[in-house]
Amino acid sequence: MAFNINEHQHVRYNPLKDEWVVVSPHRALRPWSGQVETAPTEEVPQFDPKNPLCPGVKRTSGEVTPMYESTYVFTNDFPALLEEGPEPEDSGDPLFQMKAAKGTCRVICYHPHSNVYFSNLSLKEVVCVVHEWINQYVELGKKYSWVQIFENRGAMMGCSNPHPHCQIWASSFLPNEPRIKDKNLREYFKKHKRPMLIDYVEKELLKKERVVYQNEEWVVVVPFWAVWPFETMVLPKRQVKRFNDLDCKQIEKLAQTLQVIVAKYDNIFKCNFPYSMGWHGAPTGEHLKENQDHWTFHGMYYPPLLRSATVKKFMVGYELLAQSQRDLSAEKAAAVIRDQPEKRFA
């Protein structure tokens, strides 16, 4: 029997993480009798006088959210990272290492209305969101080594407020994920004299089977090494190292890309497709003065739904203790996303 990527088990390598994923496409037939989630189809009113992210509403901190008209940024009332604080001492023991961590956590509201999202905002409004991401990245990047912009969409992904918003956690340290990525990107660059992700995007454009959308500036692919069922990566066609290196054309086309990818996701199971998403680029702070030619700015979407609006993939026992495992091949997932219309179901 000949090997078929959509039918036969194998492992694939993630060169960004230096990790493998088990692909078990034959397992997709498995019936599911486990936990069923609430379908993320909830309708939200445009304004909710109890929602602290709405204009004019009082937050737990006592502050009142202003009557904002575009994006609105504020410091998280319960930040995981504070700008100042007492620092731990060095234990001198390799088994009990502790270090100081400084940082700040902000919230970006995308729009004053609660009932909007990328797929029904105007292109201009999405461009405003991208500009706000860039502003924040630049401002916080002056001081902090890493500025993580991310969004948890949907209650299933731990989001506790339905108003369209994302978060920024900026830190005095380079967190694990970008630290490992930096190492692997650097090694590839040393060996091949080219940024890994630019090589990758060019190859994916030729292969086509994992590309779900592209325009003049951006490509969305289900990465060859995807772990989450409908995971995607948003990659630029022209090399850029950081969010603030994007030119006007790239910004506008990124806004369009975001509208399309979210609409496609929502169309798969006719729901508000939950995910965590975020952006990675070259590190900032003290790293701004280092050579970062190995870095390519990119986005990642990690959506948990697998079979329907109510059945997700659980990353549990084997995944936590041994290795990530997926049922659907990356190529099948890409075909599903690619086939969705670019406008969201109404």
Place this chain on the structure above:
Amino acid sequence: MAFNINEHQHVRYNPLKDEWVVVSPHRALRPWSGQVETAPTEEVPQFDPKNPLCPGVKRTSGEVTPMYESTYVFTNDFPALLEEGPEPEDSGDPLFQMKAAKGTCRVICYHPHSNVYFSNLSLKEVVCVVHEWINQYVELGKKYSWVQIFENRGAMMGCSNPHPHCQIWASSFLPNEPRIKDKNLREYFKKHKRPMLIDYVEKELLKKERVVYQNEEWVVVVPFWAVWPFETMVLPKRQVKRFNDLDCKQIEKLAQTLQVIVAKYDNIFKCNFPYSMGWHGAPTGEHLKENQDHWTFHGMYYPPLLRSATVKKFMVGYELLAQSQRDLSAEKAAAVIRDQPEKRFA
């Protein structure tokens, strides 16, 4: 202000993974208005004629589960890993690496009754479970490089059958987590001439603040670098490399340890505390003939609940894209678990 480990933010190092975790104890005050889970307090009948893991019931495969009286092991009807199958070819491209994966997946029912668990099985019955784990480990370890024994407890952790059972996924490859652990244990051994986890357990026994339970042979600690709110590690007091290196005394005392830790967990929020748990020891298969003096056999519990039987910690945006983050310090979590009675609430 002096640094207080239970109050002030910091990062801690996990020497097994070569990773850091952000600890934000000040964030524990955060109110929660996000997703609430179904409390895992469901009562299960002793026998359910529709449950394929009960003696005498037909499974989807058509096979009938025999009238077993102790443990019962069978090959998963929808295994993620198969023993045979066509193999992928080498692409020769570092960005598109695929390899063959072989393996097998088994299910171990702990007992014929559905309404029992470690805390209400007799010590002898738990000893039988441990013996079955060891038998399976030895049998599968002859052929496979890694034998991952794990249990997903509770629907919240992706478990789709309430009958007391665990799983074994044995593979022809060394999965990511044990591969990384092997590397770090080996480096420590080279440098310090002692198994890392034996050094670790001795130091934790002196420090006491993270120890939640101990008997003559075993210690349960919330590891210094814990990520999950009430994460624990089960460590031997005497060096053993693999599950099958345990002697009779260690086996009996391990059974007792399991009964106590599960009862303590269940007592925290008065529910069937969900978790993923599993065992790691020196690799098997072709690694059986290599020197593995750096390995110490141990168990891990990863429970998601944070604040109550219905509010869990979400490992999402920041955690997936940047670094694990916890609110409760490991020392506070240890105090909570330590203070629970060793018998489960009735």
